[in-house]
Amino acid sequence: MSAEFIGSGNLGAAPVLRKVEVDGETRAVADLRIFFDRPKQQPDGSYSDDGGFWMNVSVWGRKAEDAVRVLAKGTRVRVEGRLREHSWEGDEGERTEMRLTADHVTLELGRVDTVTFKAP
Template sequence: MARGIFTFDGNIGQAPEIRFQPGNERSEDQPRPLLKLTVKYDRLVKSNHPDRLYDDKGGFWVNVDYWKKNAEEVAKLLKKGMRVRVEGELRIDTWEDKNNPGQMQSGMALTAESITIVPSRIESIGMKSSQAASSQSAPIEHYSNAMMGID
């Protein structure tokens, strides 16, 4: 059976949440981190109107589940409103409506293979130093300056 991959850009709708699921055979009975977030897939199309760049042609919210081992570290980087690119397997989930018992709701959900921060709304980026990297390579500023022809 073929597996379809869906890739989209969108904004995170609420603060990402990390949960720990019970261990299983694959995780050698160790609790597994699960990062849950919602991302708004927006269909923006270049506008013909002079007062706006894009028209919103509709979109939808996608519930994203990220099961990778680095889910805790990724959760620390992601913030509400941040623009991200998400890639993974898309599905439709159904659940009972909390406000109307007996009524079912459905929505788009995605098991993410990757989550990438899109830098359009980033104010700053920090990186932690690595002893091995700092003792064996030149500082990042050196590479940045060399790439820009400064030195």
């Protein structure tokens, strides 16, 4: 299963770089843990940050090395990539998780708390 995903969130920990063997060559992969918030609009028009979800994100190759060098816990990022379902056999039986393989990771330097639209 694969689906496109675009979202913004904060890193819950510093990225971890590891090397894996793929088709006979060693490749870099960075593991990120990101919290994606889902702001909810309140009756007064303001937004609260209630809700959200954690997701494991993989970044490959040169982008992985850059992510480890630039990103830190708490950094706000925008990621674009493909969602993949990953299953394995654990101590408690079969386990499944959704993992994002990122094509693009960009820093978000500011955050918009509210947006107001005015008719022309």
